[in-house]
Amino acid sequence: MVKRRFGVSIDSRISAELDNIAKNLNMDRSKIVEIALQNYITEHKHLSSKHNCRGIVIMKTISSVPFDKILEDYRSIIVNYLHSHIENECICIVFVSGDSEHISNLNRCLITCGCLIRYLPLH
Ligand SMILES: [Zn+2]
Ligand SMILES: [Zn+2]
Numbered sequence: 001m002v003k004r005r006f007g008v009s010i011d012s013r014i015s016a017e018l019d020n021i022a023k024n025l026n027m028d029r030s031k032i033v034e035i036a037l038q039n040y041i042t043e044h045k046h047l048s049s050k051h052n053c054r055g056i057v058i059m060k061t062i063s064s065v066p067f068d069k070i071l072e073d074y075r076s077i078i079v080n081y082l083h084s085h086i087e088n089e090c091i092c093i094v095f096v097s098g099d100s101e102h103i104s105n106l107n108r109c110l111i112t113c114g115c116l117i118r119y120l121p122l123h
Contacts (some may be wrong), residue, residue, distance in 0.1 A: 018033070053121055058119075059110055066111075078101065
């Protein structure tokens with residue numbers, strides 16, 4: 001990969017934290033900034049326009065959520081899912097692929113039902 005060097009100015013606290021992370025991970029700062037920027041760009045692209053998306057929904061569900069019905073309603077974008085119990089809580093991972101608006105609707109539906117969710121786009 002061709003590398004390009006450019007100067008940026010950042011808050012000194014963030015710079016100090018970057019130094020700590022670089023030391024802890026035994027990686028150079030450029031690599032860490034590159035990874036962070038790649039994640040930011042993915043996130044931005046994901047939010048900025050309709051696209052064919054793939055990713056995972058990580059969520060903590062509550063027993064009143066009609067999960068089977070939701071899975072059925074969104075079966076065209078749900079590739080697979082995993083349901084585990086961790087310290088008496090239901091933790092689910094849902095693998096999705098398809099129209100980004102459809103995935104956003106699924107996430108909205110889960111939030112509305114009271115689930116705590118994180119969506120991780122992977123593209
Ligand atoms: Zn996406
Ligand atoms: Zn459960």
